[in-house]
Amino acid sequence: MYRGVGPGQLWLGAELARELTNSPVYSWEQHGLRLGYGGRFRGWQLRLEGAVSRTRYQGVNLFESTAPRMARRGTWQMSLAHRALRWRGFMPMLSVGGGITNSNIDIYDRRHPVLRMDVVRVF
Numbered sequence: 001m002y003r004g005v006g007p008g009q010l011w012l013g014a015e016l017a018r019e020l021t022n023s024p025v026y027s028w029e030q031h032g033l034r035l036g037y038g039g040r041f042r043g044w045q046l047r048l049e050g051a052v053s054r055t056r057y058q059g060v061n062l063f064e065s066t067a068p069r070m071a072r073r074g075t076w077q078m079s080l081a082h083r084a085l086r087w088r089g090f091m092p093m094l095s096v097g098g099g100i101t102n103s104n105i106d107i108y109d110r111r112h113p114v115l116r117m118d119v120v121r122v123f
């Protein structure tokens with residue numbers, strides 16, 4: 001769902017993903033929400049996005065045989081580019097972000113920062 005707000009667009013999305021395998025240990029179902037805003041401001045292209053999701057694995061975990069694994073994830077990302085920096089139809093885009101995963105099994109808990117330089121095609 002998109003909505004114009006000021007010089008940009010605000011979006012909200014929901015997702016349901018499911019992977020079913022022959023082994024229930026590797027089968028999972030994920031529900032999530034995504035919220036973002038992006039637009040062009042005086043030549044700068046800005047995009048902010050955040051997401052939360054919850055994954056439930058069907059089978060009993062290999063490391064701990066007490067309960068199926070559950071994981072909650074949160075991610076965020078900010079991307080910034082300027083059209084004056086394009087060269088031969090390509091533009092560099094700097095992305096900064098991160099995320100956190102909390103699971104009922106401690107070995108799956110983690111935090112991960114992201115710093116990435118993308119090259120995007122300008123049409």
